[in-house]
Amino acid sequence: MIQRKNENWFRMLFVWEGSVLHKVLPRLILLLVFSISIVYFKGKLFDFKIPLNPAPFTLFGIALALFLGFRNTASYDRFWEARKIWGALLNDSRSLARQALTISGYPRDSKETAIFINYLIAFTYALKHQLRHTDAMADLEQRLEPSLAGQLQLVKYKPVMLITEMGLWVQQAKETGKIDTILQAAFDNNLNKLSDIVGGCxxxxSTPIPYSYHVLLHRTVYIYCFLLPFGFVDSLGWMMPVVVTFIAYTFVALEAIADEIEEPFGTEPNDMALNAMCKMIENTLLEMAGKPIANEDSVKGYVLD
Amino acid sequence: MIQRKNENWFRMLFVWEGSVLHKVLPRLILLLVFSISIVYFKGKLFDFKIPLNPAPFTLFGIALALFLGFRNTASYDRFWEARKIWGALLNDSRSLARQALTISGYPRDSKETAIFINYLIAFTYALKHQLRHTDAMADLEQRLEPSLAGQLQLVKYKPVMLITEMGLWVQQAKETGKIDTILQAAFDNNLNKLSDIVGGCxxxxSTPIPYSYHVLLHRTVYIYCFLLPFGFVDSLGWMMPVVVTFIAYTFVALEAIADEIEEPFGTEPNDMALNAMCKMIENTLLEMAGKPIANEDSVKGYVLD
Amino acid sequence: MIQRKNENWFRMLFVWEGSVLHKVLPRLILLLVFSISIVYFKGKLFDFKIPLNPAPFTLFGIALALFLGFRNTASYDRFWEARKIWGALLNDSRSLARQALTISGYPRDSKETAIFINYLIAFTYALKHQLRHTDAMADLEQRLEPSLAGQLQLVKYKPVMLITEMGLWVQQAKETGKIDTILQAAFDNNLNKLSDIVGGCxxxxSTPIPYSYHVLLHRTVYIYCFLLPFGFVDSLGWMMPVVVTFIAYTFVALEAIADEIEEPFGTEPNDMALNAMCKMIENTLLEMAGKPIANEDSVKGYVLD
Amino acid sequence: MIQRKNENWFRMLFVWEGSVLHKVLPRLILLLVFSISIVYFKGKLFDFKIPLNPAPFTLFGIALALFLGFRNTASYDRFWEARKIWGALLNDSRSLARQALTISGYPRDSKETAIFINYLIAFTYALKHQLRHTDAMADLEQRLEPSLAGQLQLVKYKPVMLITEMGLWVQQAKETGKIDTILQAAFDNNLNKLSDIVGGCxxxxSTPIPYSYHVLLHRTVYIYCFLLPFGFVDSLGWMMPVVVTFIAYTFVALEAIADEIEEPFGTEPNDMALNAMCKMIENTLLEMAGKPIANEDSVKGYVLD
Amino acid sequence: MIQRKNENWFRMLFVWEGSVLHKVLPRLILLLVFSISIVYFKGKLFDFKIPLNPAPFTLFGIALALFLGFRNTASYDRFWEARKIWGALLNDSRSLARQALTISGYPRDSKETAIFINYLIAFTYALKHQLRHTDAMADLEQRLEPSLAGQLQLVKYKPVMLITEMGLWVQQAKETGKIDTILQAAFDNNLNKLSDIVGGCxxxxSTPIPYSYHVLLHRTVYIYCFLLPFGFVDSLGWMMPVVVTFIAYTFVALEAIADEIEEPFGTEPNDMALNAMCKMIENTLLEMAGKPIANEDSVKGYVLD
Known part of the structure; x- marks a missing residue:
């Protein structure tokens, strides 16, 4: 996630970091050179004039904007839904921690509550590692008993297994008479929500926007942009490369941003800051349990990962 | 579902597999030939010039794009809702499995929990077969006792009957004193959700987008595309077939994709990968129960079915 | 609901049944005749040329498409929400039936469960008749005891009264010691959902899209279509009636479809198939209770009512 | 709410009542006169020709339509959400009434259930009066005991206080041994929903669409409409006032409808029929309790208030 | 929040307070001066004519409007979601207060209920201060016991800690035999919702709209507006600066409003009135508990903060 205050409106025009410009720049420069050569040759190909004018581009440009708008909205919805699910993870972790602290019958500073809080924290890290396809073991070993950590190493769906462990913890609390089945059901209800969170992520x-949309819109955007110069070379003259590159910048950059946020669990600049969120959840749970909070990392540059 | 990494922006322009192009190509070639013949005859029909120009096409092209956008959004929403429901199936299956393993009072490796887990897996397969109108018996016989499998053969709504079986399993656990009515209600709550999942699918x-929309938009798209050549033959000359085919490609392909994902339970390339999902649910449930995971199929080509 | 397989793309252009064309045809023919007479008189009215050109129509046509798109989306959302509510009715009926069969303590083939299942089926039919303003008594008498059916005859909100009856059935089960208050609350929770379903329908x-929208958009669509011929008579000549009728077809038909699905409980071709759904709910509930399924009607033509 | 059957398509063009035309007519007449005078002076101001043409109006008209579409959708969503909340009030009232009749342990015709039903009815009226800033006392005194009605007179948030009264009623039922805490919790759950309903309304x-949107769109619509005549005076001649007034009618009327339904609890023609809904809720609750239904008012004209 | 009655349509054209005009005025004046100088030089730069015409601006203006519409909708959705969450806070506080007053077993005027109500009020203020990054201690010390207030001073996530305190209060009520675990679970359920509210806020x-969108749309809007004068200088002459500034006003002001409401917890004029809402929640809770209501502030000007 890019964390940056809004600048003054004028300076914001020249922002480089946090812009997607550096990603699409090579393609735009290619288009610019292409456009300039078309101006130079006055829209001719081997002495053969390409007969295009602005009319079909106006007609189609708006249709293209509409379809790109659809793609963009679908991507943004995925991003925001993913963010909501991680928000639910925060809420639900806090609720479970509160239940462990207030209704479980264990004292606030008992070993049992500490174990349960650690399950919750380990769950968060395990989910992050599963989504980013990274190795969870270092984070798990730090927070769990070696035997459980060892068991988890062999397991494919680690967060799910941790929910089962929490269920067993609750079952044990019932068996030792700390809670009755009513409070067990209250815990269980929040464990159901954790299960929904894993599955939602x-x-x-695992389900991107149908691939055929990608191909279709990608093609349409690029073919459109590379035909544009022929349509405007006669009426705009040497301003054509400027105008065409400007229009292409908006279309191409919008597609690039949509591409980035479509997979919100990745590590590109506009993706979700899973690391920072894991740390934040860890901190709030530790604070609830009366434990010292870990120091927060100083952010480097503008990007939270 | 088409599973394919995003290519380099340039190579993505020439992707063939995963594109919907091969489906609409014959129609586009027909239109191309039609357009070329119109260029050849200079927009005349038996020496009679068809008096069309770009103006009405601009006016109407945008309206068409809007209506197509509506159709497309409605189709995508269906696709995504279907995906959400199958996601809920995963979440709910895991929750029920966790309940069976932690709160039912049966030991983790008992015969009873194994039966319940098998009910859940059989339920998933039965739902898939119902949605795809295929025969569920092979998958059911593999996972259920012969007597129950035999009973199910005669039943029309198999997944519903399996939920009732799960309800009877829970009732038996209560009658044998394993759980009380509070935990029975907790199970029952998750069985309600399974019922919502079947009904949602x-x-x-069973309810497609109203048929009249199909007919209206289909007609409008094709009539529009086949009138386009007359509108642009004078101003674009021999470039007209290229431009018209390009515009038609986007409209026609978008309609084709919308058509495909509108029925997300089918077996077309962009439909949901129900087979892979069933296998995944089976694996995660078996893992929770401490059973060995089945090997995953090697995917052939880019399409998960 | 129109139930019809998608045809080949070419034959779909000439579909008659299931299209809304027959409904709007008279208006389109009127417009066609009007357009032809304008071509004949070259846009003059008593030797007085109407000075219109395509520019304002382009400007306004897109605005019109946008507003029509809003109307259409609002109508479709109503249709889909109504469908969701009836889907919830199916899910909730099955859940209640499962509860009656598994947790109520009555044997599966007892008289009491049969009565409860009949309440659920009668509820479905009563709701259908209330929504379509038809007489429910025949369907109710077939499934309920004469005394209760007689009582319901005098009642205005029949489905609500049937929910109360179900509540009394559950209360009786509690009073005879079959269930405790915990399971009663589990039943009650599902009865709450039935109540939401009735109210949602x-x-x-009872609340259509605000009437002023109807009037405004209806007027705008028709005035626009009848001014169009003047705008294009000079530039399109004798092709103008064709083009104008084609554009008008899309606008007018879209409004007609939106009108139809806006009241999804009606009996027009694109409305919901309440009859078929009632029969389906009856079948699945009977099957759950181990009763024989009624034969399904053979559908006549393409329309399920 | 305007309750009016859809007319024949032709007669609907001339509907007066239920249209928003009478509200915007003075402004349109002003614009018409303004346009005619511009035609008369041929777009000159003191012999100084205003150099405008259709191009910028096309460009901007579509942007304007888009922004107006946003405003309109936001207003309609508010209207529909308000309607949903009142629908939930109906559902929840019925559920609470059913609970009072079936699970409370009081006989159906006891004094206690009658009191509870009256609380529910009084709650509905109190909410209506709070939303419309009218005096609730007449309606409350009719349905509540004088002592409670007197207490409520001093209270600002009357519906909330009535929910608390219902909570006390349930608490009393528990204290007299009619229900246990499980059924009390079931009641309490529905009281939570009532609380959500009050707060939702x-x-x-209390939160209109941000005021700056109103100002911006209002200004843009009117400035646009009053500049339009200059843009089309040369190309449309004496037809310009007709076309301009037609376009302005759509824009201005759409803004007026959006304005009306944005505050759905008001008493303008397109607002929600709170009075009719209160009466309907009262009737259905009385019917459930076996009490005679009040006669429904005959609607005067087309407007339900 | 700007609280202002809708004016007469004519006077609303000249509203100053509540409009976003004063914010964007300097930029518009800069553009106006720029446009006038372009008229003066007839679109030439050092005797070099900039060859631009309206065509590409029409094409692109509509795309721009679409993308701006997306940005605007996303911002408004954030605003409205934030408002819904604070609405849920009101509802849930009332529900918890009702539970404390009716089901907790404590008398209505006991010290314990007063403490719980104060927890709820303090929670609301703590949340406001956390969201606005202001110091909560003054508001907390006024409502909580000194010891608890002192503890909270060191705590980072104050609202979360207050929910835990409420959980302990409920636990104490159970331990002293006031409530059983069933009613404790009913309380706990509403505490879960409070946890969702904190996390939702x-x-x-913490998650703005991805920064790259800001940069891209900001740039596109301003570059577009500053190129517009060249496109229309030839066809509109001295009217060009008026038209260009008008179009730019709409685009730029819409972006400015979207910017303001995107962060709804701030203190800009169109942001949410958190102060007023805190006071309102405090009042309604005090009224429920039979305590005197604090006087409401007289609003100064049109802005509630």
Whole structure:
């Protein structure tokens, strides 16, 4: 996630970091050179004039904007849904921690509550690592008993297994008479929500926007942009490359941003800051349990990862 | 579902597999030939000039794009809702499995929990087969006792009957004193959700977008595309077939994709990968129960079915 | 609901049944005749040339498409919400039936469960008749005891009264010691949902899209279509009636479809198939209770009512 | 709410009542006169020709339509959300009434259930009066005991206080041994929903669409409409006032409708029929309790208030 | 929040307070001066004519409007979601207060209920201060016991800690036999909702719309507006600066409003009136508990903060 205050309106025109410009610049320069050569040759190809004018581009440009708008909205919805699910993870972790602290019958500073809080924190890290396809073991070993950590190493769906562990913890609390089945059901209800959270993340991660949309819109955007110079070379003259590159910048950059936020669990600049969120959840749970909060990392540059 | 990494922006322009192009190509070639013949005859029909120009096409092209956008959004919403429902199936199955493993009072490796887990897996397969109108018996017989499998053969709504079986399993656990009515209610709550999942899938499968929309938009798209050549033959000359085919490609392909994902339970390339999802649910449930995971199929080509 | 397989793209252009064309045809023919007479008189009215050109129509046509798109989306949302509510009715009926069969303590083939299942089926039919303003008594008498059916005859909100009856059934089960208050609350929770379903249907049926929208958009569409011929008579000549009728077809037909699905409980071709749904709910509930399924009607033509 | 059957398509063009035309007519006449005078002076101001043409109006008209579409959708969503909340009030009232009749342990015709039903009815009226800033006392005194009605007179948030009264009623039922805490919790759950309903209505009533949107779009619509005549005076001649007034009618009327339904609890023709809904809720609750239904008012004209 | 009655349509054209005009005026004046100088030099730069015409601006203006529409909708959705969450806070506080007053077993005027109500009020203020990054201690010390207030001073996530305190209060009520675990679970359920509310606010506050969108749309809007004068200088002459400034006003002001409401917890004029809402929640809770209501502030000007 890019964390940057809004600048003055004028200076914001020249922002480089946080802009997607550096990603699409090579393509735009290619288009610019292409446009300039078309101006130079006055829209001719081997002495053969390409007969195009602005009319079909106006007609189609708006249709293209509409379809790109659809793609963009769908991507943004995925991003925001993913963010909501991680927000629910924060809420639900706090609720479970509160239940462990207030209704479980264990004292606030008992070993049992500490174990449960650690399950919750380990769950968060395990989910992050699953979504980013990274190795969870270092984070898990730090927070769990070696035996459980060892068991988890062999397991494919680690967060799910941790929910089962929490269920067993609650079952044990019932068996030792700390809670009755009513409070067990109250815990269980929040464990159901954790299960929904894992599945929600897996759904977004495993089901991209149908691939055919990608191909179709990608093609349409680029063919459109590379035909544009022929349409405007006669009426705009040497201003054509400027105008065409400007229009192409908006279309191409919008597609690039949509591409980035479509997979919100990745590590590109506009993706979700899963690391920072894991740390934040860890901190708030530790604070609830009366434990010292870890120091927060100083952010380097503008990007939270 | 087409599973394919995003290519380099340039190579993506020439992707063939995963594109919907091969489906609409014959129609586009027909239009191309039609356009070329119109260029050849200079927009005349038996020496009679068709008096059309770009103005009405601009006016109407944008309206068409808007209506197509509506159709497309409605189709995508169906696709995504179907995906959400199958995601809920995963979440709910895991929750029920966790309940069976932690609160039912049966040991983790008991015969009873194994039966319940098998009910859940069989439920998933039965739902898939119902939605795809295929025969569920092979998958059911593999996972259920012969007597129950035999009973199900005669039943029309198999997944619903399996939920009732799960309800009877829970009732038995209560009658044998394993759980009390509070935990029974907790199970029952998740069985209600399974019922919502079956019904949600049946709703999407049995209620397409109103047929009149199909007819109206289909007609409008094709009539528009086949009138386009007359409108641009004078101003674009021999470039007209290229431009018209390009515009038609976007409109026609968008309609084709919308058509495909509108029925997300089918077996077309952009439909949901129900087979892969069933296998995934089976694996995660078996893992929770401490059973060995089945090997995953190697995917052939880019398409998960 | 029109139930019809998608045809080949070419034959779909000439579909008659299921299209809304037959409804709007008279208006389109009127417009066609009007346009032809304008071509004949070259846009003059008593030797007085109407000075119109395409520019304002382009400007306004797109605005019109946008507003029509809003109307259309609002109508479709109503249709889909109504469908969701009936889907929830299916899910909730099955859940209640499952509860009656598994947790109520009555044997599966007892008289009591049969009565409860009949309440659920009668509820479905009563709701359908209330929404379509038809007489429910025949369907109710077939499924309920004469005394209760007689009582219901005098009642205005029949489905609500049937929910109360179900509540009394559950209360009796508690009083005879079959269930405790915990399971009663689990039943009660599902009865709450039935109550939401009745109210949701009543809401959609009693609150149309604000009437002023209808009037405004209707007027705008028709005035626009009848001014169009003047705008294009000079530039399109004798092709003008064709083009104008084609554009008008899309606008007018879209408004007609939106009008039809806006009241989804009606009996027009694109409305919901309440009859078929009632029969389907009856079948699945009977199957759950181990009763024989009624034969399904053979559908006549393409329309499910 | 305007309750009016859809007319024949032709007669609907001339509907007066239920149209928003009478509201915007003076402004349109002003614009018409302004346009005619511009035709008369041929777009000159003191012999100084205003150099405008259709191009910028096309460009901007579509942007304007888009922004107006946003405003309109936001208003309609508010209207529909308010309607949903009142629908939930109906559903929840029925659920609470059913609980009072079936699970409370009081006989159906006892004094206690009658009191509870009256609380529910009084709650509905109190909410209506709070939202419309009218005096609730007449309606409350008719349905509540004088002592409670007197207490409520001094209270600002009357509906909330009535929910508390219902909570006390339930608490009393528990203390007299009619229900246990499980059924009390079931009641309490529905009281939570009533609380959500009050707050939801207050939210919509107290938070309009941000005021700056109103000002910006209002200004843009009117400036646009009053500049239009200059843009089309040369190309449309004496037809310009007709076309301009037609376009302005759509824009201005759409803004007026959006304005009306944005505050759905008001008493303008397109606002929600709170009176009719209160009466309907009263009737259905009385019917459930076996009490005679009040006669419904005969609607005067087309407007339900 | 700007609280202002809708004026007469004519006077609303000249509203100053509540309009975003004063914010964007300097930029518009700069553009106006720029446009006038271009008229003066007839679109030439050092005797070099800039060859631009309206065509590409029409094409691109509509695309720009679409993208701006997306940005605007996303901002408004954030605003409205934030408002819904604060609405849920009101509802949930009332529900918890009702539970404390009716089901907790404490008398209505006991010290314990007073403490719980104060927890709820303090929670609201703590949340406001966290979201606005202001110091909560003055508001907390006024409502909480010194010891608890002192503890909270060191705590980072104050609202979360207050929910835990409420959980302990409920736990104490259970331990002293006032409530059983069933009613404790009913309380706990509403505490879960409070946890969702805190997390929902934090989500909106900590996750802006991806920064790259800001940069891209900001740039596109301003470059477009500053190129516009060249496109229309030839066809509109001295009217060009008027038209260009008018168009730019709409685009730039819409972006400015979207910017303001995107962060709804701030203190800009169109942001949410958190202060007024805190006071309102305090009043309604005090009224429920039979305590005197604090006087409401007289609003100064049109802005509630």
């Amino acid at each position: 897996e759904r977004i991660a | 049946e709703r999407i499968a | 009543e809401r959609i049926a | 207050e939210r919509i009533a | 934090e989500r909106i506050a």
